[in-house]
Amino acid sequence: MRTRTMIAATVLLLAAFVAAVPARAQAADVRFVLDFLLQGQQSAFVLGRERGYYAAQKINLAAFDPGRGGADSITKVASGTHDIGFGDLSSLIEFNAKNPGRELVAVLLIYDQAPLSLISLKKSGIAKPADLMGRKGGAPAVDATYRLFDVFARVNGIDPGRVQWANVQPQVREPMLVRGEIDFAAAWVMTAVPALRGLGVKQDDINVMMLRDHGVDLYANALFTTPAFAQQHPDAVRGFVKATIQSWQAAAAEPDAAMTRRYSSHTDGSLDSAYGPVVSYIIVLTRSIGTADSSACNTWAQVTTPGIRLRHTCSAFGPFFDDDG
Numbered sequence: 001m002r003t004r005t006m007i008a009a010t011v012l013l014l015a016a017f018v019a020a021v022p023a024r025a026q027a028a029d030v031r032f033v034l035d036f037l038l039q040g041q042q043s044a045f046v047l048g049r050e051r052g053y054y055a056a057q058k059i060n061l062a063a064f065d066p067g068r069g070g071a072d073s074i075t076k077v078a079s080g081t082h083d084i085g086f087g088d089l090s091s092l093i094e095f096n097a098k099n100p101g102r103e104l105v106a107v108l109l110i111y112d113q114a115p116l117s118l119i120s121l122k123k124s125g126i127a128k129p130a131d132l133m134g135r136k137g138g139a140p141a142v143d144a145t146y147r148l149f150d151v152f153a154r155v156n157g158i159d160p161g162r163v164q165w166a167n168v169q170p171q172v173r174e175p176m177l178v179r180g181e182i183d184f185a186a187a188w189v190m191t192a193v194p195a196l197r198g199l200g201v202k203q204d205d206i207n208v209m210m211l212r213d214h215g216v217d218l219y220a221n222a223l224f225t226t227p228a229f230a231q232q233h234p235d236a237v238r239g240f241v242k243a244t245i246q247s248w249q250a251a252a253a254e255p256d257a258a259m260t261r262r263y264s265s266h267t268d269g270s271l272d273s274a275y276g277p278v279v280s281y282i283i284v285l286t287r288s289i290g291t292a293d294s295s296a297c298n299t300w301a302q303v304t305t306p307g308i309r310l311r312h313t314c315s316a317f318g319p320f321f322d323d324d325g
Helices: 003-017 040-050 070-079 088-098 149-155 172-177 189-198 227-233 236-252 256-264 278-284 296-307
Strands: 028-033 059-065 084-087 103-109 116-121 134-141 164-167 185-188 206-210 219-227
Touching: 028 070, 028 236, 040 059, 040 236, 040 278, 059 236, 070 084, 070 088, 070 219, 084 088, 088 103, 088 219, 103 227, 103 236, 116 172, 116 189, 134 172, 172 185, 172 189, 189 206, 219 227, 219 236, 227 236
Parallel strands: 028 059, 028 084, 134 164, 134 185
Antiparallel strands: 084 219, 103 219, 116 185, 116 206
């Protein structure tokens, strides 16, 4: 199978299939897991839930749970604790390749630009990839940027063995950076920068190294589910996809409303003002929601496959795809 065909198919084929299935009258229970803790980048889903977009598609959100990183939501859907997840597509491909017989299927591409970044304070002197050697980074083990660091290192000709890592929980990553316990953080830019601002760090004192500016320009988050759930509940998947598109379109048109909904859903009632600009930034990542360019997929696979140490990509998508596709 051609690599670009496989990846484009994993994003689009099932979405096209479920779109053709008429919705049923009875509401379906769907257990949904986000990619991370409830922050600005999840506000579109909150907006859609609060405005009734999912209910209008006969979807009862039986669970609307935070995750601990894109790979964490993948594990939860694969284990059966949740039905649909939102998470990193590169991590999904890695999971599929390493877990034959347990493959998941992406049904809607949302981020067609990955917000993968390496964040440091300017006083550290980290300005280019080579400056990372001999330094110490921090990230959760499930963080998508961390898991793709070897890809970044290979593309930029640096030795990943010369970079130390601390496995840290998401909530302590930025505080450790401020305290000088790590030299840089692997994170999504719209998570790390507002967190640092909330800790009192000035914008001018933050250095952001976007992976896409250094040869690793990838797709990122998508909705995904199990083949079994998609086959047994195609109307539910179709409705969830439609409601999600409507939610993101609404968030793009009304970013302030999206953030307000996110604030009202925060369990402690706090208004994380540092996250206010996040929705507008996220919309930049969704230039063409639901679509995947075949040439970009091909380049993406060529970069990531050796970087995440996959033997090949042909087994990544299981029985859904024809080897002659």
